[in-house]
Amino acid sequence: MPDLVEAVVSQLSALVERGELASVAFAVVAGSDVRSGGFGGADTDSVFQIGSVTKALTGLLLADSAGRGEAKLSDPGTDYLSGASPGQVTLVELATHTSGLPRLPPGMRRYALLRPRDPYAWYPRSSLLRTARRSLATAPGGQPYAYSNFGAALLGHLLGEAAQVPYQRLVEERICRPLSMTATSFDASPVQGYSNGRKVPPWHPGPMPAAGGLYSTASDMAKLLTACLRPQGTSLAESAPLALATHAVIGPRGEMGLGWHHALRDGRRVSWHNGMTGGYSSMIALDTDRQSAVVALANRGSPPPSPLDAPVMRAIFAA
DSSP states (O other): OHHHHHHHHHHHHHHHHTTSOSOEEEEEEETTEEEEEEETTOOTTOOEEOGGGHHHHHHHHHHHHHHHTSOOTTSBGGGGSTTOOOOSOBHHHHHTTOSOOOSSOTTOHHHHHHOTTSTTTTSOHHHHHHHHHHHHHHOOOSOOOOOOHHHHHHHHHHHHHHHTSOHHHHHIIIIITTTTOTTOBSSOOOSOEEETTEEEOOOOOTTOHHHHOOEEOHHHHHHHHHHHHSOTTSTTTTHHHHHHSOOEEEETTEEEOSSOEEEEETTEEEEEEEEEOSSOEEEEEEETTTTEEEEEEESBOSSSSOSSHHHHHHHHHHO
């Protein structure tokens, strides 16, 4: 634990000292022990937009839905999309980015170009669902890994349809509330975000909250990672092991769980997800074998790459 904390502190504090980040908050988990802090005025309770780290929670919801018998991983997505013709793309393919769907819904880019400071906010829900019916009915499924915000957004919508509960409520009722993640929500007032040194507002996910709409704190994310490492006795007792299992192989050094990436290196497997919006970056990583995990949240966003990815991965693999 001390080695991992020292590595995280060294990596993240340097980013603030060099002016690459205005502020960053972190937490390090080792079994039941949690150490946390921040630099640049942020602390463990500072609220950040976590962007695509939301997809890791969506993967946990898919596993939870399967455990409840609401949906099977192998079910075609069109089974839960009203008005859609039968298609081949399954829920597990949406969760592992192997559906063959594009990164963004066809036609969405023009909305994003009109309002680049908030690219998802004005995309109509009716357009998403209309495009989804066409895409899920025609996409082949079973394709090589290709990261898709479109697919993740659809998965969240379909899980809501399967449970007959809106996706945002599922996150609250099945993950946040049972784990006492009281600061995690889809509507919050985060610390000021920056892009290219300029203040920018948080993004609004429009009809695609499952792709990256959550706000959270290092403290709350540590609760999630602790439950993933030691799920027995928590609300993730069945869903975390299923979500963190390997469901697709994407190369010699990478695998996919349900919404989680797995990095393979030196005989170890670290599960992770990152996130980036206009003014915020996030990174979570956990090693179930060593019972350790790291979360880092920062208020600098685009342009990519995320400033947190490499430092967090260096720290957790070095410890």
